[in-house]
Amino acid sequence: MSATVDDIEIREEAAQRRRAAIRRYAKHPGFVIGACGILVLLVVALLAPWLAPHSPTRTDLMNTLAPPSATYWLGTDQFGRDVLSRLIYGAQVSLQVGFFVVLISLSAGTILGAVAGYAGGWVERALVAAIDILLAFPSFLLALALVAARGNTLDSIIVAVAIAYTPRVAAVMRSVVLTIRPRPFIEASRAIGLSPWKIILRHIIPNALPPVIVVATVSAATAILAEAGLSFLGLGVQPPTPTWGNVIAEGQTSITTNPLISLSAGLCIAFTVIVLNLLGDGLRDTLDPQMRRNTGKLL
């Protein structure tokens, strides 16, 4: 089929819109910093074996608690392990937790929130009541209890944090859906007899996607903080596997003599959370001004 003049015009218009959108993103300093920061973290986590100057678990008992030097850029911990290498490998745990927690809690939360928001009536009331009750439990405490019960492998930590933070995502998603529900195309789909599930999958969820992306970045940040907290309390992935949280905890004993260990690990966490939040704020500002209201409430 040959392209008609109309086709070309439409395509050009779409390309123009894309270019305008890219310009808008490029102009948002927070978004640019956030996106670049995430990219850097991904590269560090993926290339850790090549980037790390030493093995993160090799102990050098002749050089415990060494100050920064040409060999050990950030010094060594009390077992003589290279702090920099531990931080580089620590990125792997944090990013995995961030990614998989978001994947799980967002899928579950989005479906729950979409069903609650779309269904209305008693289904909505029941789901909302359930979500509200779950929100009364401090999420971190919930994650703590679940991890304690299920053991502290990476998998169980991810599942525990995901379960603990799903109610929040569901609550946000419902409020997003509430703003989509009254739009005319939903009414129209209902009028032509589309089944509720098809409407949710084809219309509600795709239209809720921009806010979902924003929620995803913020949830990833929260999940990473939660994992760090668990690690710090000794309930995260166990040493010698390095996580930023357990590096801080192990550095705590020598914080007055070698503050760099805990300080640098904390800065890694903060950097990750800041770039995720900047990315989220940037997306929120650029995607749709109206959704500020929906996503601003719980996250």
Place this chain on the structure above:
Amino acid sequence: MLFYVARCAAQLAVALVGIVTVAFFLMRAIPGDPAIYMLGDYATTESLAALRARLGLDLPVWQQYGMFLASAARGDLGASVVTGQSALAEIWSAVPPSAELAVAGMAIAIAFGVPLGIVAAVRQGTFVDVAVMALALGGISFPVFWLGLVAILVLSHDMGLFPALGATSEPGLWPAIHHLALPALVLGLSVAAYIARLTRSAMLEVLGQDHIRVARAMGVPERRIVWHLALRNAAIPILAVIGVTFAWSLGNAILVEAVFSRPGLGSTILKAILARDYQLVQAGVLVLAAAVVLLNTLLDLVYGAIDPRLRKA
């Protein structure tokens, strides 16, 4: 108004039953046999059976649930497996230091977060706004336990302003406050950052509303518009934020208590988790959730007092 209060009370009752239910099924949903957890892998079959019978674990789940609900209503949340004492009593004894920390932390959080959020909204786009928001972003991004460590390192170790321990057995009000100050400040400022961000967006929304434009057109002074007219409108979203952050700050308080070696619910629950004392964990989780539910009911009552439209419906 009376009807509104009654409805809030009814909601509170439902929520309390709800959290007890969730706590019950949460503990049952944990894989494995609690009796084995409690007695260890080498327990004899007889002792396991005895414990199961004592805990009612040999009964059908619904019967267990009914019994649990009934005893919870009487204030009986079972006995600690480790000490054999009432779980609720044990948790209750850890409440005062945690309540002090939570109240002091929330007070600091509100005192800093709300005014800064309002100022940032009023000066939207200016240097003040950018600075406040950058600080707030930092505040929500640094792990609270790390902030605690830094505070100990700088304010306590280097400058000697505060003790590194978050609690003391010394008698008197001043030592208690002196030891509480640092943990409360760390907890408070991390929550303040969160409150500031959300207060700003709530305030911006109100300031964009028509009635604010009307007040400006009528020559009402800007100070009065922001701190009287708009603030009352923004009060409900701001209070809602405080309600949400309260649950969150209780989670953070566990970490703060750990950093400052401060006794309280956090360390009690943590110890219970490590000792696999599930009855105690369950009681602790329930008490914290009940605190959140109670605060939210109180806030609902305040909303009704602020917004006449809520009272009517």
Place this chain on the structure above:
Amino acid sequence: MTAATFELRGLTAAVPGETGAVRLVEEVSLSVSAGETLAVVGESGSGKTVTFTSALGLLPKPGRVIEGQALYNGTDLLSLAPESLRRVRGAQIGMVFQDPLTGLNPVFRVGDQIAEVLRAHLSIGRREARERAVQLLARVQIPDPARRVHDYPHQFSGGMRQRVLIAMAIALGPRVLIADEPTTALDVTVQAQILDLLSELREEEGMAMVLITHDLGVVARQADRIAVMYSGRVVETGRVDEVFRAPRHPYTISLFRSIPDLDAPAGTMLAPIAGAPPDPQRRPSGCAFAPRCFAAREADGCMSRRPLLTDEGHAVACHRQGMLEQAA
């Protein structure tokens, strides 16, 4: 004609855009005298509201006035310090807005909201402010004012809320009242009552009134003079009877054609104006109305030069004036 109480001279307001300042209103000159009603007419987006909000320093940021004056009794409001301007707003110049449903603060009693305005300008106590609020509610014909003063906005109907807002606007006896589409959001039956109330108040108080509207019927009944705005500019202005008898600008002519006329012979077609007003960012370089105009002609410069408002009683901004008059 007496000296104007309120006068705009060459007012131009703009917001920053992607490619330089976007002019929302351009070189608007208008005036209104005591006891007189000026109607400002135009489609939505023609700059009617922006004209007056910017004259009172109420244009939301980042918009600002880049040229012109807003004279109140000879003083340029735009040169006043913010605090002095605030003292004029509400006290000397009152304003009534379009939507009474959102114009009142939902969490304050209406009496307190009126009192807030009084106390913003007068040093009086709560009690006195409350008493005056009751009198003002009575003044705008709200029944049982002593009881209603304690009610919240949601307990009032739309028309009643607009009366409350009018009470706030006239609370300090302003000399100028600007009413921005005060009846658009109301039921048809209530509209007439509100308009009657406004003209009664104007007569009793001897105020100068600006009535922003897009309802030509309202103009005919209420106004002494009219200013027609299109795409940020005044395109025609004059006494209502003159303009209605012989509209000169093609846009005004089209406006009259687009409204139903009961006197017209049955079967006469209404003629809506084709197209839409230009986006202020992409205004044509010539006359802004040219793309929609039935009389536009390149030879007269309609597409290349901006027409200026003639300097006379019944003024018009159109290159094709001569032709139109001959045709008429």
